[in-house]
Structures are given as C-alpha cells and as structure tokens.
Amino acid sequence: MFTNRKTAIIFTAFILFLIIIKSTGxxxxxNMVTNTMEPAIKKHSNVFVSNLFKYDNNDIIVFExxxxxxxxxxxxxxxxxxxxxxxxxxxxVNGKKVNDENKLPExxxxxxxxxxxxxxxxxxxxxxxxxxxxxDTFRVAAxxxxxxxxxxxxxxxxxSYEEKEIEETYNKKWNRDNxxxxxxxxxxxxxxxxxxxxSIDSRYFGLVDIEYVKGKVLF
Numbered sequence: 001m002f003t004n005r006k007t008a009i010i011f012t013a014f015i016l017f018l019i020i021i022k023s024t025g026x027x028x029x030x031n032m033v034t035n036t037m038e039p040a041i042k043k044h045s046n047v048f049v050s051n052l053f054k055y056d057n058n059d060i061i062v063f064e065x066x067x068x069x070x071x072x073x074x075x076x077x078x079x080x081x082x083x084x085x086x087x088x089x090x091x092x093v094n095g096k097k098v099n100d101e102n103k104l105p106e107x108x109x110x111x112x113x114x115x116x117x118x119x120x121x122x123x124x125x126x127x128x129x130x131x132x133x134x135x136d137t138f139r140v141a142a143x144x145x146x147x148x149x150x151x152x153x154x155x156x157x158x159x160s161y162e163e164k165e166i167e168e169t170y171n172k173k174w175n176r177d178n179x180x181x182x183x184x185x186x187x188x189x190x191x192x193x194x195x196x197x198x199s200i201d202s203r204y205f206g207l208v209d210i211e212y213v214k215g216k217v218l219f
Contacts, residue, residue: 028215030062030071036193036201037073038124038141040102041217047073051215057082057093058102060217061191067205071214074191074201075102078184085180086203089156091192104141106197107152114138122146124195141195155197169206179203189213 028049035043037060049062055076062071078084083094089105091098104124109117117123123142132139132155139155147154157163157177166174174180176197184190188207193199202208 028062030073030214032073033070034072035124036195036199037075038104038195039143040075040194041073047217049215049217051213053216053218055213055216061189062214062217063189063191063208064212064214065205065208073217074193074199076189077192077202078190080184080186080188082184082190083180084182084184084190086177088158089154089177089196102194104195104197105144105147106139106141106155107147108132108155109138109140109152111136111138113150114140117150120146124198139197141197163204165204169204174203176203187211 030047030049032041032043032045032047040060041047047060047062055061057076057078059076060073061076062073064071077091077098078093083092085092091100091103117140123140123146140152142152157175159175159178161175161177162173163175166172166176166179170182182190184207187210189210190202191208192201192203
C-alpha cells in the first residue's frame with residue numbers, strides 16, 4: 001500500500017514538473033507537420049525546444065504566426081538590420097554568400113528517370129502531380145551529390161517568373177529564387193525552410209515577430 005502511494009506521488013510530481021517546464025517554455029516539444037525542413041527534420045518528427053538558449057542565424061527556431069494554426073519550425077536566416085538577398089537561388093546575408101549547406105535543392109527530372117528513382121531515400125517531395133512541363137518533366141528535391149551523379153539540372157526560376165503571393169506580401173516583383181535585397185526591421189526575423197523549393201516561409205508570409213518565438217530547437 002505504501003509503495004503504491006509513493007509511486008503515485010512520484011508520478012504526480014513528475015507530471016506537474018512536465019506541465020511547469022512546458023508552460024514556461026524552459027523545455028517543450030513540437031511535432032513537425034510539414035516537409036519544409038527536410039532533410040534536417042523529417043515530417044512527423046518531434047523536436048525539443050527551449051527558450052533558455054539564445055538563437056542566432058542558422059539556428060532552427062519554433063514560433064507562432066497568424067499565417068499558421070499552430071507553432072511552426074523554420075531556420076533563422078536574418079535578424080534586425082541584416083540584409084537578405086537571393087540571387088538565382090543563391091542566398092546572401094549582409095552581402096556575403098552563405099554556405100547554404102542545409103538547403104535541399106530542387107531539380108528537373110525527365111519522366112522516364114523519375115519513375116526509376118521515385119522510391120529512392122535520397123529524394124524528397126516526389127510525386128506525379130509535381131509535373132513541371134506538360135508530361136515529360138518533373139520537379140524533385142534531392143541531395144546534391146545524388147542529383148550530381150544523375151546529371152540533373154537544378155530548377156532555378158529566372159527574374160521574369162512571377163509569384164503573386166510574394167508580390168502581395170512585399171509589393172515587389174520578386175520570386176523564390178530572386179528575392180530582395182531586404183533589410184530586416186527592428187524586432188523582426190527572416191526564416192527559410194531547408195526544403196527551399198517546397199517551403200512557404202518568410203518569402204511568402206512575411207517576417208516573424210520576435211515576441212512570438214517559442215524557442216530554439218535543441219534536438
């Protein structure tokens with residue numbers, strides 16, 4: 001009887017401890033509901049977050065935004081006064097080209113080859129409705145080395161390609177691969193998804209308010 005009571009007390013205390021640290025943001029957990037951060041974080045993975053740690057560019061953060069119905073997870077690219085620009089798919093921060101090793105590029109894949117590699121673990125977000133032109137070309141996000149081994153051409157939009165959602169947000173004729181320059185105002189953040197060609201991020205929904213950041217992803 002004593003053992004059962006002691007166990008119940010310990011269990012209750014543990015649950016209360018979890019509630020406290022979760023409600024204060026000291027330690028929290030969230031589910032990755034999209035493929036935006038592949039391959040770093042796969043869809044349906046759980047991430048553990050804390051607001052005890054400072055975050056900086058290239059860290060992965062969790063935040064709330066009116067654009068989404070629940071907290072979301074993205075990589076932090078720019079903070080207050082940083083100048084962000086994307087030129088032909090290449091990311092620049094404060095005039096310096098970023099070693100964008102986390103980026104998952106998107107490639108053009110001929111129809112015949114697409115059906116040969118569709119089950120490969122080295123490609124992401126690949127499905128038949130993702131056709132690019134007519135019925136003979138598909139768009140596939142893939143690891144760089146794998147794409148290089150297949151001699152695939154990276155899909156980069158030129159400046160003439162219009163994306164109305166970006167234009168509505170920034171009142172500029174930018175697109176996902178030709179964006180900015182944009183200087184981040186005070187108390188705002190600019191975020192991108194690693195799965196760059198399949199990510200609705202700050203290029204589309206705008207800047208993130210610092211006050212809505214829940215914390216930094218630890219693992």
